[in-house]
Amino acid sequence: MARMSATDRRSALLEAAFRVIAAEGVSAATTRAIVAEAGMSLASFHYAFTSRDEMMRELIRHVIENQAVAAFSSLRYGVDLRTAIRDGLQAFFAVVVADPAHEQTMFELMQYSLRTPELAQLPREQYSGYRNAVSGLLETAAADTGMSWLLPLDDVARMVVAMTDGITLAWLADGDAAAGSRVIEFAATSIAALAQPIDTPSPVIALQHPHVTDTAENAP
Amino acid sequence: MARMSATDRRSALLEAAFRVIAAEGVSAATTRAIVAEAGMSLASFHYAFTSRDEMMRELIRHVIENQAVAAFSSLRYGVDLRTAIRDGLQAFFAVVVADPAHEQTMFELMQYSLRTPELAQLPREQYSGYRNAVSGLLETAAADTGMSWLLPLDDVARMVVAMTDGITLAWLADGDAAAGSRVIEFAATSIAALAQPIDTPSPVIALQHPHVTDTAENAP
DNA sequence: GTCTATAAGGAGATAGAC
DNA sequence: GTCTATCTCCTTATAGAC
Numbered sequence: 369m370a371r372m373s374a375t376d377r378r379s380a381l382l383e384a385a386f387r388v389i390a391a392e393g394v395s396a397a398t399t400r401a402i403v404a405e406a407g408m409s410l411a412s413f414h415y416a417f418t419s420r421d422e423m424m425r426e427l428i429r430h431v432i433e434n435q436a437v438a439a440f441s442s443l444r445y446g447v448d449l450r451t452a453i454r455d456g457l458q459a460f461f462a463v464v465v466a467d468p469a470h471e472q473t474m475f476e477l478m479q480y481s482l483r484t485p486e487l488a489q490l491p492r493e494q495y496s497g498y499r500n501a502v503s504g505l506l507e508t509a510a511a512d513t514g515m516s517w518l519l520p521l522d523d524v525a526r527m528v529v530a531m532t533d534g535i536t537l538a539w540l541a542d543g544d545a546a547a548g549s550r551v552i553e554f555a556a557t558s559i560a561a562l563a564q565p566i567d568t569p570s571p572v573i574a575l576q577h578p579h580v581t582d583t584a585e586n587a588p
Numbered sequence: 589m590a591r592m593s594a595t596d597r598r599s600a601l602l603e604a605a606f607r608v609i610a611a612e613g614v615s616a617a618t619t620r621a622i623v624a625e626a627g628m629s630l631a632s633f634h635y636a637f638t639s640r641d642e643m644m645r646e647l648i649r650h651v652i653e654n655q656a657v658a659a660f661s662s663l664r665y666g667v668d669l670r671t672a673i674r675d676g677l678q679a680f681f682a683v684v685v686a687d688p689a690h691e692q693t694m695f696e697l698m699q700y701s702l703r704t705p706e707l708a709q710l711p712r713e714q715y716s717g718y719r720n721a722v723s724g725l726l727e728t729a730a731a732d733t734g735m736s737w738l739l740p741l742d743d744v745a746r747m748v749v750a751m752t753d754g755i756t757l758a759w760l761a762d763g764d765a766a767a768g769s770r771v772i773e774f775a776a777t778s779i780a781a782l783a784q785p786i787d788t789p790s791p792v793i794a795l796q797h798p799h800v801t802d803t804a805e806n807a808p
Numbered sequence: 809g810t811c812t813a814t815a816a817g818g819a820g821a822t823a824g825a826c
Numbered sequence: 827g828t829c830t831a832t833c834t835c836c837t838t839a840t841a842g843a844c
Contacts, residue, residue, distance in 0.1 A: 395703075399819080400818085400819080409829055410820090410821090411830080412828070414821060419820080420819095472699070472702065478761065479695065483612070491761035492761060492763070495762050523770055529754065530750075530754025530757075530771055533750075537750075538715055540702060541715045542712040542715050543712070547743070554747055558781065559778075561781070591810080592809095619837080620837080628810095630812095631812080631839095634840075635810075809844105811843085812842095814841080815839085816837100816840100817838090817839105818836090820834090821833085822831105822833075825828105825829085825830080
């Protein structure tokens with residue numbers, strides 16, 4: 369193999385590892401399978417990384433930082449809030465359906481992190497990142513349509529992330545994309561109902577949320 | 589080890605396997621780890637099962653058939669629909685929080701199934717089972733409170749299952765149980781809004797669901 | 809029927825030639 | 827720097843004593 373900088377070799381191996389995992393799962397991502405995918409010799413792997421564990425840590429950190437929530441960004445203007453949310457969710461779902469292995473890999477890497485003590489806090493950062501991205505979009509969407517959220521923005525984002533995860537997982541399980549789209553239609557309505565027109569003088573609290581059960585946090 | 593019938597030995601090994609997976613993940617569930625957990629010798633494993641693969645198939649079939657959705661069943665009577673749904677969701681979530689390893693194991697076994705060609709159709713049955721169980725509860729809850737669903741019951745169940753999956757996954761990631769409970773409060777309101785009083789003569793379609801995007805099913 | 813001992817192969821990691 | 831060849835460990839599975 370031609371000479372490559374250590375940095376390039378690391379990148380090439382990380383990309384190869386992701387492809388192997390997407391195609392065959394984490395358990396199939398052996399060092400041998402990864403170097404074969406990257407077209408390198410086995411020794412090159414340990415020249416670039418001190419161990420397979422180190423590579424997995426790097427891979428997970430990388431995918432968490434570079435997660436493409438870009439799908440959401442296709443916000444249309446001049447539509448009502450529900451339509452904006454609906455479009456965003458359907459666009460996200462279309463990306464999932466077009467590349468199911470990618471989302472499945474994200475779930476697998478999350479499981480791997482949760483099972484690896486030194487990586488166990490990464491999913492927390494990952495979900496915090498999801499919520500931040502979604503919060504920004506929700507804020508923009510509400511502002512553009514003259515609405516304001518009746519709940520803390522982060523909680524609305526939590527609900528949106530929960531819906532996308534739930535719909536994605538169900539689709540990975542049963543492959544019924546039409547049903548996923550139907551659920552998105554209802555979900556968009558539900559989420560839009562968590563906002564009210566901004567020019568309403570007296571805040572109308574139409575939602576019931578009498579009390580939140582006291583449940584202690586666990587120690588992840 | 590004392591004599592055991594082959595059936596008892598299989599059951600004991602399946603339970604031991606589940607415990608090992610719950611504690612350390614699928615990748616740690618080697619035949620050696622499983623027989624150690626069950627207090628047997630390695631040879632006993634292959635006396636009960638022809639291979640580790642066969643044991644995993646049996647384990648997954650078993651957990652899918654015996655999944656405890658019993659948590660939902662704590663339906664209170666004499667309350668409104670939203671409260672009934674809220675109670676059910678909070679009861680489910682309390683079970684998850686009390687035994688996180690169990691839910692994590694269910695997700696891991698689902699991933700394993702999806703990655704194993706001959707088991708790849710099991711998650712479909714699993715989710716169909718979830719929806720059937722939830723549908724029954726939703727039907728009862730609506731009937732008891734004099735309400736009727738504005739959407740196909742199966743679609744409402746889909747939304748409930750998506751919410752529970754999404755909330756569970758987020759909690760496994762970040763351990764914020766209070767946030768999970770808050771989302772449940774909002775979700776219960778949203779889901780209850782998909783029903784209307786049964787004695788309303790003219791059906792009031794309050795929901796917007798203009799059109800469902802045509803998305804073809806994938807081939808799982 | 810249940811065990812110990814071992815076969816056969818795949819894994820991560822490294823030595824040492826070039 | 828990059829390779830081939832190899833070390834060592836751990837895996838599933840089985841042979842054969844009892």
